[in-house]
Amino acid sequence: MGTILMIIMGGLIGWVAGMIMGTDIPGGKLGNIIAGLLGAWLGSLLLGNWGPEIWNVHILPALVGTILLIALTSIILNMMKKKNRRV
Template sequence: MGFLWALIIGGIIGWLAGLIAGRDVPGGVIGNIVAGFIGAWLGSFILGQWGPEAGGFYIIPALIGAIILVFIVSFIMKSMRKHAS
């Protein structure tokens, strides 16, 4: 049950990051989960582990990390589209 809870929280974090950043996360629900997990790792690496915790994620650093990740991914995707045309 813990793994399922982590998937749900990771998906919500990735979805919120996309909403806050104003950009879509590629890959739909799976992309949101991946963005949530990688964002949580990135946020914990940069900001440490603090704030409220849910599903093994420290919410504030995970959300900030996921927002950073969404901006990086959208920049890379935009750059790739520019070079492809």
Template sequence: MGFIWSLIVGGILGWIGSLIVGKDIPGGVIGNIIAGIIGAWIGSALLGEWGPEVGGYSIIPALIGAIILIFVISLIMKAARKAT
């Protein structure tokens, strides 16, 4: 059941991060889950693990990490569109 919670929380974190940045992540729901999980890893590496924890993720650092990841991906996608 822990794996299912991780996927759900990762998807919600990726979705909220894309709402805050104002850019959609490619891949829809799967992209949001991946962005949330990788963002949680980035956030915990940069900020440590503090704040409320749900599904094995510290919510505040994970959300900040997801926002950073989505912002960087949107910059890369924008540069790739300009290059073509």
């Protein structure tokens, strides 16, 4: 049951981070889940485990990590689009 709750939390964090960034995460709901889980992992590596915790996910580091992940993904996708236009 813990894995299912963590997946739900990853989706919620991905959705909130997308709302904060004002951009859609590629992949829809599955993209939100993946971005939230990877962002939580990245945030815990960069910031540690602190702040409120729900379903084994520390909210603040997860949110910061997901926002960084979305920003990095957006930059890479924009660079790829510009490169394809030149060809």
